[in-house]
Amino acid sequence: MPADFNWAIGGEAGDGIDSTGKIFARALSRAGRHVFTSKDFASRIRGGYTAYKVRTSIEQVESTVDRLDVLIALTQRTVDENIDELHEGSVIIYDGERTSMADLEIPDGMVGMDVPLKSLAEEAGGAIMRNIVALGAACEVTDFPIEHLGSSLEKRFSDKGQSIVENNKTAAELGAEFVAENYEAESSEFEYELETTDEDYVLINGDEAIGMGALAAGCRFYSGYPITPATDVMEYLTGRLERYGGHVVQAEDELSAINMALGAARAGARSMTATSGPGIDLMAETFGLVAQSETPLVICDVMRSGPSTGMPTKQEQGDLNMALFGGHGEIPRFVVAPTTISEAFWKTVEAFNLAEKYQTPVYLIADLEMAVTEQTFPPEAFDMDEVEIDRGKIVDEDEIDEWLDDEGRFRAHAATEDGISPRALPGTTDGAHMSTGLEHNELGRRTEDTEVRVEQVQKRQRKVETAKEREDWSPRAFGNPDSDNLVVSWGSNEGTIVEAMDLMDEDAPDFQFLSVPYLFPRPDLTDAVEEAEQVVVVECNATGQFADVLEHDTLERVDRVNKYNGVGFKADELAEEITEVLQ
Amino acid sequence: MSSETRFIDFKSDKQPTWCPGCGDFGTMNGMMKALANTGNDPDNTFVVAGIGCSGKIGTYMHSYALHGVHGRALPVGTGVKMANPDLEVMVAGGDGDGYSIGSGHFIHAVRRNVDMSYVVMDNRIYGLTKGQASPTSREDFETSTTPEGPKQPPVNPLALALSAGGTFIAQSFASDAQRHAELVQEAIEHDGFGFVNVFSPCVTFNDTDTYDYFRDNLTDLAETDHDPSDRDAATDRIMDGNEYQGILYQNEDSVPYHEAHGVTEDMTDIPDGAPENATDLVREFY
Numbered sequence: 001m002p003a004d005f006n007w008a009i010g011g012e013a014g015d016g017i018d019s020t021g022k023i024f025a026r027a028l029s030r031a032g033r034h035v036f037t038s039k040d041f042a043s044r045i046r047g048g049y050t051a052y053k054v055r056t057s058i059e060q061v062e063s064t065v066d067r068l069d070v071l072i073a074l075t076q077r078t079v080d081e082n083i084d085e086l087h088e089g090s091v092i093i094y095d096g097e098r099t100s101m102a103d104l105e106i107p108d109g110m111v112g113m114d115v116p117l118k119s120l121a122e123e124a125g126g127a128i129m130r131n132i133v134a135l136g137a138a139c140e141v142t143d144f145p146i147e148h149l150g151s152s153l154e155k156r157f158s159d160k161g162q163s164i165v166e167n168n169k170t171a172a173e174l175g176a177e178f179v180a181e182n183y184e185a186e187s188s189e190f191e192y193e194l195e196t197t198d199e200d201y202v203l204i205n206g207d208e209a210i211g212m213g214a215l216a217a218g219c220r221f222y223s224g225y226p227i228t229p230a231t232d233v234m235e236y237l238t239g240r241l242e243r244y245g246g247h248v249v250q251a252e253d254e255l256s257a258i259n260m261a262l263g264a265a266r267a268g269a270r271s272m273t274a275t276s277g278p279g280i281d282l283m284a285e286t287f288g289l290v291a292q293s294e295t296p297l298v299i300c301d302v303m304r305s306g307p308s309t310g311m312p313t314k315q316e317q318g319d320l321n322m323a324l325f326g327g328h329g330e331i332p333r334f335v336v337a338p339t340t341i342s343e344a345f346w347k348t349v350e351a352f353n354l355a356e357k358y359q360t361p362v363y364l365i366a367d368l369e370m371a372v373t374e375q376t377f378p379p380e381a382f383d384m385d386e387v388e389i390d391r392g393k394i395v396d397e398d399e400i401d402e403w404l405d406d407e408g409r410f411r412a413h414a415a416t417e418d419g420i421s422p423r424a425l426p427g428t429t430d431g432a433h434m435s436t437g438l439e440h441n442e443l444g445r446r447t448e449d450t451e452v453r454v455e456q457v458q459k460r461q462r463k464v465e466t467a468k469e470r471e472d473w474s475p476r477a478f479g480n481p482d483s484d485n486l487v488v489s490w491g492s493n494e495g496t497i498v499e500a501m502d503l504m505d506e507d508a509p510d511f512q513f514l515s516v517p518y519l520f521p522r523p524d525l526t527d528a529v530e531e532a533e534q535v536v537v538v539e540c541n542a543t544g545q546f547a548d549v550l551e552h553d554t555l556e557r558v559d560r561v562n563k564y565n566g567v568g569f570k571a572d573e574l575a576e577e578i579t580e581v582l583q
Numbered sequence: 584m585s586s587e588t589r590f591i592d593f594k595s596d597k598q599p600t601w602c603p604g605c606g607d608f609g610t611m612n613g614m615m616k617a618l619a620n621t622g623n624d625p626d627n628t629f630v631v632a633g634i635g636c637s638g639k640i641g642t643y644m645h646s647y648a649l650h651g652v653h654g655r656a657l658p659v660g661t662g663v664k665m666a667n668p669d670l671e672v673m674v675a676g677g678d679g680d681g682y683s684i685g686s687g688h689f690i691h692a693v694r695r696n697v698d699m700s701y702v703v704m705d706n707r708i709y710g711l712t713k714g715q716a717s718p719t720s721r722e723d724f725e726t727s728t729t730p731e732g733p734k735q736p737p738v739n740p741l742a743l744a745l746s747a748g749g750t751f752i753a754q755s756f757a758s759d760a761q762r763h764a765e766l767v768q769e770a771i772e773h774d775g776f777g778f779v780n781v782f783s784p785c786v787t788f789n790d791t792d793t794y795d796y797f798r799d800n801l802t803d804l805a806e807t808d809h810d811p812s813d814r815d816a817a818t819d820r821i822m823d824g825n826e827y828q829g830i831l832y833q834n835e836d837s838v839p840y841h842e843a844h845g846v847t848e849d850m851t852d853i854p855d856g857a858p859e860n861a862t863d864l865v866r867e868f869y
Contacts, residue, residue, distance in 0.1 A: 029869075212865070216861055267849075379866075
């Protein structure tokens, strides 16, 4: 018996596929099994094929595979879409009483179980519960104790009243009984038995992990505009943020969302917004202001297929260039991309700390598959005692004197040695100051003075240099560290690549795998790249955006002549500088 | 400090670069007077400004301030106020900032009824870019980019505010220093979004909507029988094509956004680690 079991339910959008899949995933999780889910969905409310897949094992599962052992098919298309994943012995549960399913042909070697889902659901109290009947049937096929499904149903429906919970449990039991009575032989021959353990697992998706990370980190203000696949961050925080004295605002657009978050951050709240590609494009307008005014802000981009509206419900890691280089002018920033769902929690906490320590915008980059995948973790993966908060250089009324100039004015953008200036939150006596997107002096007042311009540019860049020295930007290493082959990836591909290593033939070349969660600043992989005979970069985009970055980093550097004081090059000046460089 | 704050305390040591005679001088003086008269001081005041001649105001005043990007000052003010309701938040901008690039935010800020004041220096022209039509320019107002006039009706900001559920809608004239300061003060004191559209003439590029024009054509509502609590009366005035100063409409039952949403304390203090009972957040996912 293979170690993992793969299950799916598919139908049309509006059939309750997502909700049913989650109920089954939760039942498995509550039975002490590990779970990894994936979704196939379209950007519409009704109609169109949609499916929810669950992979489960006693061991932690980090990815999905193209194999299905049990399929609940509410439509013919569900079978057609998944035919390549089904195999000999796979069970297909369907409702032959449904006109469109009456003629369903079960492929050779597979087992069809015709269960009157709708009729049994009606017997239990309502046709709406037909998917639950199917879940009960699946439990019977896999010898999975139905009380765990009951426990999941209680969690899902308890706020709707005990009678709803009981009806759903009855529906599940009717499904199980029907299989026991009509498909006893087939059921007992089925090769999987879903064993249970006493472990307690957390079943969480990437968006929720980001939201929980924000709460753990002391985020108090969130403003956003709903967009797939980032909306779950906002929905998770709504209601919960308020418990901690915070607030969620649904803004009129992403332009407003980032500006509200900026305002809250300037007032001293830990503040965040989350969006996806189209929203990031709009937020780019204000991104430069956030950096130029040295405001700590976490901006989460849950990537989806672009460009433009692209494929809103499909996966892509296409926004890396935007995160690294987006916005006019030159803007210091941090870019962090968690590599797993539990890391999404920790990297969110870290993003808030980085933002405040360095008074810089932090892009927190996740992606659609991470956002919508539900995965189990032991609760220790989210050990709240490990959460550390560092608010950086906030000065209070006792400390502010040392940051006032001769005329008693607060030096909010003081060009310090480490580049980090003192931060006085509004309300602090004697701290009143201006901040602006214009180039400014240390008081925050507009200037076009060439020397001050250079001083402030260097001061902002120095924050990045300081961060490079002070923080750990290491990649996560897997595989054979002595191998001649190097595989590099970033973001949510980590688990899949680690499992792919296991699946590769024994005589296939081995490799070291570096999973990079920090994209700026990022680890210096020059040595690793130079030592390797072959380097492969795996990423979910067409052009290899991180591969470009890696090639850039490891190239022998060109010499540079730069000028950024607001005045263009002069011929005599260039003659001198080029001579100097070339000598 | 509050009790002895004078309006001069809100003035920075930076000299304005506005053209001599610009309406924005008077507008800003009134804002500073109103802030001082309402017991505020620079350390508890947050001024947000956008882009344009008006946007420079944050530099010339002394307070906590952010000079943002074009048109987005109101969302910034909203965030500031939500994060710390104890701060006095004043947003300033021009007709381009508020009624063109920022018009979407204007409507929604009015709807939200955040407890802040919004002072718009309306000169019916784009001054900083040297004289193009603004959203409040007259239909036949000839400029470098509209040689025959915009040929579209000007935005009526008061009507926009009223239709969006505005709870305090006023208009003032930069040159009538006393009335202007009083009206901004009323906007500050209002529990909710206090909106004041200020006629702030551009002496360089607008030879139509001049000081003389407003002096000759402005009716002070205080000298009429207008009842600001009467929304229908406000609608009539706002739509009748005349120029008014005074409070067009005020809803005395206004409940500001942060109160409606139960936000009572500032959001700046957080624990040194995860919040108490944070483990419950994890348990929710069992």
